[in-house]
Amino acid sequence: MFATATTKMTSKTLSPTGTDAGAPTYATDNEGNISDQSTATGIPSPSRASSEKSSPLAAPPTTTITNAAPHAEKQPTGPPTGGPPAGAPGGAWNASPPPPNGGLAAWLQVASAFFIFFNTWGLLNTFGIFQTYYESPSSIFQPPGSVSSSNISWIGSIQSFMVLLGGLISGPLYDRGYLKHLIVVGAFGVVFGHMMLSLTKEYYQALLAQGFVVGLGAGMMFTPGVAVLQSYFSTKIGLATGLAAAGSSFGGVVYPIVFYRLIDRIGYGWSVRVIGFIALGTLAVPVVFLKQRVKPGKVRAFVDVTAFTDGPYMLFTLGCFVGFIGLYTMLFYLSFFGLDTGATNPAMAFYIVPILNAASMFGRTLPNWLSDKAGPFNILIPGALVCGALTLAMMGVKGLGAIVVVAILFGFFSGVFIALPTVCYIVLTKDKSRLGSRIGMGYAFLGLATLIGGPGGGAILQQTGHGGHNWTGMWTFGGIMLLVSGVLFIVLRGWKFGVKLTTKA
Incomplete structure (x- = not known):
């Protein structure tokens, strides 16, 4: 007893x-x-x-x-490193401290991701100036007009597609801890591709170098570059991603100006090589400083099949898919529109792209900062709707002033399509250990939209219309796609977060 x-x-x-x-x-x-x-x-x-x-x-x-x-x-008081952030499941989060949301190491990741955006989406945003050059009398494709607008747009479309498709490979490899390998291989592809592009004389050579090599190299870096931020930031993830995404706008300002200012002085070949050297120097930052803080505790499959049964995830991806189709009609052809219709002189036509991207720099930081307070979907929806309205408004644009105004407004509001999808995927992915795979899958699907937007718009443009080009048909095509995208985001917001406007979503 x-x-x-x-x-x-x-x-x-x-x-x-x-x-x-x-x-x-x-x-x-x-x-x-x-x-x-x-x-x-x-x-x-x-x-x-x-x-x-x-x-x-x-x-x-x-x-x-x-x-x-x-x-x-x-005695021990539970997991010594703290629990996961709100809404996160177990896995690697249970074995690591919560995101620091600041500090030197965290902001170095933002700086590294900035230069990854600079040399991925920044290069994609530059293609509008290549489209204009390739269609000009001084093009490397001789005789002038021997390559159609639609075929030229395939170069930029495949480049964009490879960037987004690359996430299907780089996302799971990032989950497995191969971040450094991906950044080094990707940096080599971007630099080497530009060196080969500088030697091209034929259409197929430019397609291989600029479309496939540069595109795939950028694809190896893009998804890991944004996925790594979620392990350093939680409450400031929107701001961090927005600052990083501003690199794409900065690249879209620097690269077109470098190309235009040098091409008459040192020729096409060396102008492209200078772009390659700039990429080499700026990519040294992520090669040195980008570091994977948290590795998932379980190795995931290259394809996360659970995503196909996740309704909000699939609807959001579909909305972005439709939006990207409309987005690329404006990004590829706005500069050429001014030159083709006589609204701008050749010099000013080349500066339309930097103007658009300069405005986009603010559109990829301020909305993301607001998304931390209001929610990413509450910012993405008006951005998509405004972009659709601006694209449709191009049917009434006649002079240089109107083109510049549209370029500034579209650049600002279109920034949400580049900066916010990653934040939305983070919100929609409960199991953060699947984040790399899901971002990669999502962007790979979005890559298909780039194959429709650029060449599809070019095919419509080649139809008989005013001035020999059907600009009205192309702007209608792009504008409707963007408006449909905004409607799909509205449906998703109501499904996932309710219809109350004051709800953070």
Whole structure:
């Protein structure tokens, strides 16, 4: 009886917080030894559960009390590195500290991601000036007009497609811890591709160098470059991603101006090589500083099949897909529109792209900063609708002033399509260990939209219309796609977060 009484008095369950039923529990025996009685999630240990069922002499249930023994305060109090952020499941998050949301290491990741955007989307945003040059009398494709607008747009479309398709490979490899390898290989592809592009004389050579080599190299870097930020930021993820995405706008300003200012002085070949050298210098930053802070505890498949049954994820991807189709009609052809219709002189036509991208720099930072407070979907929806309205408004644009105004407004509002999808994928992905795979899958699907937007718009443009080009048909095509995208985002917001306008979504 004395032994039994002692057991009842000393056997007790210790919780790290004293009251949290979901935390690890410990019990002390008669000699004061502490033993783990559950897993980190509060589920009873299988070995203990089975022993209690099989043994008829199993000890009676322990009595839970709130006053732990003094010596127990020095014992482990659950996972020493903290729990996951709100809404995140177990996995790697349970084995690592929460995101620091600041500090030198975290902001170095933002700087590294900035230069990845600079040399991925920044190069994609530059293609409008290549489209204009390739269609000019001084083009490397001789005789002038020997390559159609639609065929030229395939170069930029395939480049964009390879950037987004590359995420299907780089996302899972990032999950497996190969971040450095991806950045080094991707940087080599971007630089080498431009060196080969500088030597091209034929259409197929430019398609291979600029479309496939540069595009795939950028694709190896893009998804890991944005996925790494979510392990350093949680409450400031929108701001961090927006600052990084501003690199694409900065690249879209620098590269076109470099190309235009140098091409008459040193020729096409060396102008393209200078772009390659700029890429080499700026990509040294992520090669040196980009670091994977958290590795998923479980290796994921290259394709996350659970995504196909995730309704909000699929609807969001479809909305972005339709939006990207409309987006590329404006990005590829706005500069050429001014030159073709006589609204701008050749010099000013080349500056339309930098003007658009300069405005886009603010459109990829301010909306993302607001998304931390209002929610990414509340910012993405008006951005898509305004872009659609501006594209349709191009049917009435006649002079240089109107083109510049549209370029500024479209550049600002279109920034949400580049900066916010990653934030939205983070919000829609509950299991953060699947994030790399899901971002890669999503962007690979969006890559198909670039194959429709550029060449599709070019095919419509080649139809007989005013001035030999059907600009009205092309702007209608792009504008409707963007408006449909905005409607799909509205449906998703109502489905996922409700229809109340004041809800953060």
